Amino acid sequence: MNKPIIEIKNIKKKYNISHQRGGYVALRDVFTNILKNPFRFAKQKAKQVAGIGTKEEFWALNGVDIKINKGDIIGVIGHNGAGKSTLLKILTGITPPTEGEITMRGRIASLLEVGTGFHPELTGRENIFLNGAILGMTKKEIVRKFDKIVAFSGVEKFLDTPVKYYSSGMYVRLAFSVAAHMESDILLVDEVLAVGDADFQKKCLGKMEEVTQAEGRTILLVSHNMGAIQRLCKKTVLLNKGKVVFYGDTKEAIECYLDNEDAVSSNSKLFPAVAKDVIINDFSIHQDGTRTNYIDNDKPFEVTIDFETLRDLELFRVGFFVRNAIGDTLTRSLAADWNPNAENIKKGYHQARFVFPAKLLMPGDYFFVLHSSCYGVADYFGYNIHKVITVSRPTEYNMAHINEPPSSNPSMILLKDKWEIKNLNK
Template identity: 45%
Template sequence: MSRAVIRIENISKQYRLGKIGTGSFAHDVNRLWHKMRGKEDPYLRIGEENDRTRKGDSEYVWALRDVSFDVMQGEVLGIVGRNGAGKSTLLKILSRTTSPTTGNIKIKGRIASLLEVGTGFHPELTGKENIFLNGAILGMTKREIKSKFDEIVDFAGVEKYIDTPVKRYSSGMYVRLAFAVAAHLDPEILIVDEVLAVGDAEFQKKAMGKMQDVSRGQGRTVLFVSHNMGAIKSLCTNGVFMKNGTVVMKSSIEDVVTRYLHNEETLKIPLAQRTDRIGNGNLKFTDIRFTNLKNEDIASVFTGQAFKIILEYDCSIPDFNTDLLIINIEFSNEFGQQLSFFVSDEMQKTIVKNGKREIHLVIHRLMLRGGEYSIKLFSSYSSTSPSDFCDVIENAGELSVMSTDFWLKDRVMRSIKGAVMEAEYQIYN
């Protein structure tokens, strides 16, 4: 029978915004004075929920609040949530790189963690030296590390640079070696944050396969944080959905992903007020809606139908040249897998100035089967750099696609055209 290898009991973590510790000598002394008298920390009763969507009044914030759950031996647990939900803070506490403000954690087994680029490596040491250093930290003997050394180097694909100080590595090389070390040095528990996104597609596939081998083949426990719901669903058996520093639910990965991607509270927040976005802010989307080609509002389209996406926006770019604006629109399914991608340069783009700033984008044929799709928006202004995004926002809207016999009609039309061409060939030859 499986046993709990991680037991998290009412974990909370409090930070003072913009400060280290409590941020002042007076506060530190006050805390120490209460502790010496056996009294409660006076600052535990203050602080606000870690909600990034609104401005708070308190200088204290709870990054985590009363988080409790067990992780069983051999379980592959996916942890999902928006930026700022507390996922990384929880993993740092589990990895013992920071301590909780309140609560207890019981862990059985060695932990190897990969939380961010640079974690666990000394920049002045070579790749080889860092492998032995990490193995020693995990309690392995020199002989044990040597037996794994060639396998680690081969997996990471950095043999040519293994005697080079890692400070000279690219971020991709750094992550490849760090993951190879964490996955091959026989930890009972492997913790991996979103850092794998730095690697190329080939390595990400390799890393996912290795985590599956570690969990299913060797019975080890894996905690995995990612915004890629396809990767989460393919790897994990169970999941935890976190929001504002608390655990909303712990259940099967299918239920957790569905709840996360269809978070009604997020969809109710107007696009202009959403704070879970990234970019330089020079242009921000404030509203999204859909119309047919007659400019009539619609909530759904048919497969293969033409329709418009209308985006309202605010812009602070001086001498804004709309020709330099590039907008990308991504359609994803219920598991967060990207199924279709459109770029404004490839669509009919119209900038409307009618009191509101609007961009009309026409998609002439939406080649998606029936279902519910979420929309992710990207914008960049190419006078700076195509990779310098102004605004990136996930779940900016939802579109319902209704199935038709479009695919059958298309096959029939191709068959008819083929028959006509064959007949013409026979006549003229």
């Protein structure tokens, strides 16, 4: 029996966090904030003052043990802040573990969250060579792969542009292509499938299947897209608050993940989530004025996004996607869908609120995935902020029909209108 290609033994990672959001605040902004919204400013200021000097230790990973065999595709899932990206960063050596030991029997290529891996000042072409060199490939080897990498990525035209000018979609296309074509034994992929368009996502999934089957490469795939995880991974690790709560059959892992929503959602240190020009302060679901994950199907519920823009933005989109538990997208709804003016948004604090109608969804679990972007320019959160809700059975719905196994009733939309049956004998 061969030894595992990756052995992770009792890995822990501690961060020291201060409660201040930090960053440079210009005096001018302080005054405009006070004038525009004195109450909010006072509250924030109080929080900041209270936060000064209070440093908290935080265990992003708290004793993780995993063994992975060569040729496996392993899914890594868990709620926002569970420690998935931290685990991948430790495996690539970007950040060291506080405790524990990792044994890796192979070369690693990685594709982490947008913003790591590539050098922003270098062009696409230069980054391809840099990444190859880091993996220990010779220039000749890289040249041999170069055309394939470029063709797969579809960014030929921008090869000589510094990657800092790429849109997040272009960036991910090139980064995935580089990671997938390089000669490595292990490929680590963090959440990138969310950024590209649907065609590119499909291409990536196909490529990952191909490199494991044909080349025996091992893949660790972090994703909130349960459809992709289910399709690609036989085994899945479920992380919760820095611990492995399940490692085994993917279907069971996903079920366990959905069951756990309630226990973990209140504990996320996700907000404020910061991306370039936009800060998401909260993404929440309310019914009858109470924050909840359990939706009574007979009544409407509200989806609320609290956000701050750091400058005036054009073509700004904010809203959500609704996905079912295996990753199919039911719908997308953005604040500017029926109101083009909402795409021009002024610097400052905003709240976007959407009332989701009663009796629209079949009972079951759904992901509300936050979306925020400037069209064609930037995807701010890569679709990784989400809420899972469980929707109940509407009261009058025929019990016998609702209790059918999901395979015989795989629908997601509930039609409110009722049938009429006429007796035509006469």
